[in-house]
Amino acid sequence: MQNTDAKVIDVALKYGYQSVDAFSVAFKRMHGIPPAEAKKQGLKLTFYCRLHFALKIEGVDRMDYTIIEREPFTVVGIRRTTPYGGGTWAIVKSNGNNVTAEKFFGRFYDLGLCFGFGQDGSNDYMCAVEYDGETIEGFDSFTYPAAKWMKFEAKGSVTENVLGSVWQRINNEFLPQSKYKKSDLPTIEKYVSWDEAADICNVEIWIPAILK
Structure with missing residues (x-):
């Protein structure tokens, strides 16, 4: 349909x-x-991947997703290339930049932009917030053009790596069967909540989409 x-x-x-x-x-x-x-547009639907009959039946878990059209928007923050994924978060939390972000923007960084990985495994990554004000010295910025997005949600346990599991299902199950593929724009993880002490997280995964 x-x-x-x-x-x-x-x-x-x-x-x-x-x-x-x-x-x-x-x-x-x-x-x-x-x-x-x-x-x-903008409706949340449910995806079930095709069943594969092996020693067990796979593909019966549901995945909710939403297709959303967004106008251009800008994010600001700190962009770094680190030897491993997530290294930029360690930088902004250790050098006080996350606290500085709260001072300027009224909240900590809640967006993680992945621009891509190098052949050596390094990760070009940005910790950011959505922002439509004037340029602030010392912060990197990136502007997204108008685009279509696929939004998924990862809710559950931090220690059980629910975020990684949802990413794996998107790449291995959903995208191969979808009419969409990732565009060249950086993907976004929006951290609605992340509480390691309580072992609870809620992360929105935003994937810029184009037709295959």
Whole structure:
């Protein structure tokens, strides 16, 4: 329904439903909306990867995602290339820059931009906040153009690496079967909450998307 111009009745018959009503009931039970509304922007839908029959059945876990169109926006912060992933966070937390960010922007850095990895494994990364004010000396900035985004959520235990698990499923399960792929723009991790003491995290993963 989302990826083609097919009519609801055609999709229903293609997948073995005897009527549009039966298909609509099943679709709404899974996604919470009628099938005709699936073509609208900004709706949260549910993805199930194809089943693979091996020693166990894989692909039965659901993944909720949202397609969002965003206008241009700018982020500011500290951008560094470090020998390993996440090294920029260690820098801003140890040198007091995160506290400085709170002073200027009213909050700590809550965005992590990944510009890419070098052949030696180094990571070009930026800790940032969204900001539409005047340029501030000492901070790096990056402006995103208008783009389409896929938003996922990683909620759960920090120690169980829920964030890494969601990334793995996006790259290994969702993207290979989606009509979208990552564009050349840096991906974003938005840290809604990250409490290592309580072992709880809530991170939004924003992937700039283009058609394959």
